[in-house]
Amino acid sequence: MSLAQLHYTSERPGPDGSGFRRTAVTPGVPESLLREAEQLIGYEPPPEAPDPTGTTGTTGTTGTTGTTGTTAAESAPLPTAFSHSVLADGSRLLARTVYTGAGHGGGPGNVRAHAHAVHVPVDAPLSAGATPISAWDSPQWALGAPEGGSPAPLAELPVARGFDRRDLVSFAADRAGCLAEFFAGLRVPDRQIILVERDSADVARWIALASTVLPRAAAHRLTFTTYTRRPRLARQRIVGVLPDDAQDLDRHDPRSLVLDRRGDGGAAPGPRPAHGTEPPAPDAWALTAARVWLGRAPELFAEAVELPGERFAAGPLAALALCTGISPGTHGRGEAALWACERAHTRALEAAGRLPRFLTGLCAPAEDRTPAETAALAGLFAALDGRVPAAVTAPLGALVLTEALRTPDAGIGLGVPRPASLPDDLRRRLAAELAGELRAGVAGSAGSAGSADGTDGADGDGPPVTRAVELLRLAEPLGVDCADLLPDLARRLSHALIADPERAWTPAVAAALEDHFDLRSALLSALDALAAADPPAAVRLLGLVPLSPRGVQTLPHLRMCARVHDSGIPVGGAAGDTDRVAAMNEVVRAAGVSTFADPLVLRTAVRLVWEGGTPSAGEARLLLAGTGSDAHRAAGTWSALMAAALDGPGDALREPPAGHRAAPSTPYAATASPAVSDTTSSDTTARYRADAPDLAHDLLRCFPQELSARQRGALLLLEFAGKLRERAADTGWTERALRLRAGAEPVEPAVLDTAFEALARGLLSEERPDGEVYALVHCGDPELLAAYDRAAREDRVRERLRTVPAHVADCFTMWSSLPGANPAWDRTRTALLATVLRPVVRALSAEDTEAVERCLRATASSRAEEFRAWKRPGALGRLGLRFGGRGRTEGGRP
Structure with missing residues (x-):
């Protein structure tokens, strides 16, 4: 080199x-x-x-x-x-x-x-x-330029003894308050660390600490300068400054970390978290690295690199610290436990003979243990159970049980020790020590080992019931008997599941129901009772949790809810969506119990299929005929049949509740368009008016004792509408209809519309009894006259007027009779003459017009003259009708 x-x-x-x-x-x-x-x-x-x-x-x-x-x-x-x-x-x-x-x-x-x-x-x-x-202190560094101006290249840069271990350990202890923050800053890419020290040699010691904890390659690439007057212009990662040059540094700049030991020796405040956000989670690796230095064991950093794990992973370093007798704190212990859960990592500890020391370190008494650490310990015990001798893992199992009981938010999940995982003497000792707390927790007693946040259970007077289920699972390996507490636990759990299935169905609950047959049986029975009270909630529960009511228990209501969910029957679906009577019969069959043996089955079925609404009148007739009045009377569903008769067709136009529509692939899939058309509304109303009178007749016959006087009057009015429709009513139609209405007040709009429509159509028929129009005119009832006006404007009446001259003559006679009898009748008849009859007469052929006049002459000769005068255009025709018909009646049919 x-x-x-x-x-x-x-x-x-x-x-x-x-x-x-x-x-x-x-x-x-x-x-x-x-x-x-x-x-x-x-x-x-x-x-x-x-x-x-x-x-x-x-x-x-x-x-x-x-x-x-x-x-x-x-x-x-x-x-x-x-x-x-x-x-x-x-x-x-x-x-x-x-x-x-x-x-x-x-x-x-x-x-x-x-x-x-x-x-x-x-x-x-x-x-x-x-x-x-x-x-830093290599003897090769010169204080002046060499002679000649062309120094030879160095083969290597000799290093001095540097900072020895004792010096760095003492320095780390002196800077204990800043260590973890400094090490955490090393992990943040591109974040500059500014060290405020009076001696540049101390900055070099900081850098030596960093070079020790960093992986070797990262330590070689670490850039630094031990002194500068302008830290913001420095290109290095770690920068040393004197206190006088740190006055203007922004301590809250997220791009840098300023560590200043002036005054109390602590670090300067770090970046403030954004408003409304949580502070950053503790850096487990940095905390562990600080404890290793304070534990005078820097050699562990090099050893940790040899263990499997990611860069800056706290687990390997914390595991080595535990083996050495150094406590890495709750975050380090938790990370060490999570790291050791991997089989390969456990083998690395076993190969070095460190596993017993590691577990001993984990189980050492600690005041700072957190729920997260307890959960990690439970996971580690579950991973080691069965792979490592019980004598080695027994202390960990005892710690997991004790901490899981006394740390409510540990979330131990499925990591509960098996009975065989604990030696008999240890199990007996733990049972004697913890039995009272366990039973109190399973019973849900306030003040027992419940939620740390004080969240109430299903009854609002204790910890969450899911916590009680966890404690029940903890009691099992210790042999603590809680059989007498299961019924009440099942009751509380059933309420929690119905109220919020996703929150109440935890892994611990699922495991407990798998392991405890008695708890599962009691829970299903409690849920069956709740399903009878709120069937849609039970359907929702069964759709969110894997809880099946199939088995040896008789659970009729829960079975019906399961059938609705499995078959895709829309809960509370609109009438156009499915054959709801067939769906209800299928649901009743799923109960496995006769409606006569348990009438509440019928109530549950009706609520499942018609939740939030009522059957149509036609459906109600089928229900009554198929089940009989006794079952409906016992189940209380006869009121739904009454609503079907009196409330009209509103439910048929109602959209099903959100979330309850059947999937398109099911046999009960919705086929109606999302929007209800006018044609659909008209057809549904027509079906109601066709079925309601027959339903009223059946209800009067089947429930004579249950009906109030007002309900009876409304049903009689509907029944009378049916007789009018079939022309089976005696004379005195108008008088009887008004009398029945008076006995049904306040009468439902659908009932009144049905009765008055039938009466109005009858009055427009040529087969009406004599004197009915006279009664209509002189009653002056605005609602009845309005119904008569609507009926006269129907297409069926207009079509008959165009094709039957006798009907034209009849309507002319009716609408020209008794002018001035009362203002309401005058408004009605003149409007019908002008807007309904006159357009038809103008379009008649001469032959049809002559036929109309012949019909009028057959009743009274003056009628034909009045007709000819009326059909002449202009005011003369209107005046002739106004005065010519005064006081006249319709020829013997007043």
Whole structure:
């Protein structure tokens, strides 16, 4: 290896100005490299640089000239700028710049300095693989330029004894408060570390600490300078400054870490976390590295490199520290446990005979153990159980059990020791010690080993029930009997699962149900009862957790919910989505219990299929016919049938609840379009008006004792609508309809619309009883007249008027009768004559017009004359109708 030498010395001012002058260079060094080196080796003395005049100097300038020299003893009080830098071509420059005395002419800041540098080629190591900082006090460094101006290249740079172990250990102990932060800063790429020290030798000691903890390659590439007056302009990774030059540093700049021991000896505050964000997690490797140095065992860093693991992994280093008797703290112990979970890592410890010492170190008493560490210990025990002799792992198993009980948030998951993992005497001792706490925790007692954050359980009076399940699993390997606590635990767990399945279904709960048949049976029974109370919640639960009700238990309600989930039946789906009666029958069959044996099965089925709504009138008739009134009466579902009759077709137009639509591949997939069209609404209303009267008849017959007077009146009104539709009603239609409405007040809009529509259509028919129009006119009921107006405007009436002259004559007779009887009738009849009848009459042929007049003459000769006068255009026709028909009736049919 050939290391070129470079010498620079401050000279007196000349034609080119003042500054460092190249005084000796090994031949062959490129000019570009020399110019780059000149930017790195300048020396700016501190303000307290000695002044030949006897005064303290001020801030000096780089490169003053001079010719006088001093001894090393004279220059010792001022800092040494020892630097290691990477050049543009990847090669490195190792340089030492020292103060050599007062400059030519004296005066404040007028100093002399000498820089001696060696150029290290790319990838070339120093002597015997030494790190750059080991050359800090090499005897090769010169205080002046050699004679001749062309020094020969060095074969190697001899290193001195450097900082011995005792010196660095003492230095680390003195800087204990800053160690972890310093080591953590080394891990952040491109983050500059600024060290504020009064002695540049202490900066060199910091760098020596860094070179020890870093991997060998990283230590060789670490750039640094032990002294500069301008740290923000420095290109090196680690920069040393004097306290006076640290006044204006930004301590919160995330690009740099400032470690300042002034005052209390602690580090300067680091970057503040952004508002609303959590502080950064502790650096386990940095904390462990600090404890290793404080434990006086720096040799462990080299040993850790030989163990499997990633760069800067805390696990291997912490494991070695534990083997040596050094506690790496909770973060280090947790990382060591996680690292040792890997089989290859455990074998590395076993091969070196370190595993027993490692486990002993892990299990040593500690006051700072955290839930994360306990979880890591549980994972390690699970990994070692069965692979390592029980005598070796028994202390770890005992620690895991104890800490899992007393550390509620450990999240031990599945890492629970097997009974065979613990020697009998240890198991008996632990059972006697922990039985009371375990049983209290399983019982959910407030103040027991519950959640550290105080979160209430399902009943709001204790720790979460999932914690109780974890403790039940801990009780098993110790033989602590908790059988009497299982029913209440199952009850609390069932409520938690129904309320929030994703939160309550933890790995510990799943494992406990797999291991404890009695707990599983009690839980399923409790869930079956809750499914009867809230079937949709049970369907949601079964869709989120792998809990099957199939088995020897009779769980009718839970089985029905499972059937709904498995078959894709939409819970509360709209009427157009599926044959809901068939779906309900399928759900009832899945229960495995007759609705007569357990009427609540029928209630659950109805709630599953019609949750949040009601059956249509047609569906209600099928349900009543298929199941019988007794089952509906016992289940309380007869009220749903009543709602189907009285509430109208609203449910058929309702979208199913969010999240409950069936998948398109299921036999119950939705086929209706997302938007309900006007045609769909009209068709559904028509189906309701066709089915509701028959349903009302059935309900009056099946539930005479359950109906209130108002409900009975509404059903009678619907039943009467059916008789009107079938023309089976006795005379006195209008009077009876109004009387039934009065007994049903406040009557449902759907019921009233259905009854009045049937009555209005009957009144528009030629088969109506005599005197019904007279009753309509004189009742003056606005709702009935409005229904009559709507019915007269239906397409079916217009079509009949265009094709049946007798119907034209009948409507003319009705709508021209009794003018002035009351304002409501006048408004209705004149509107119908003008907007319904007149357009039809104008379009009639002469033959059809003559047929209309013949029909009118058959009732009364004056009717034909009034018709001819009315159909004449203009005001004369309107006046003829207005006065010609006054007081007339419809020829014997008032």
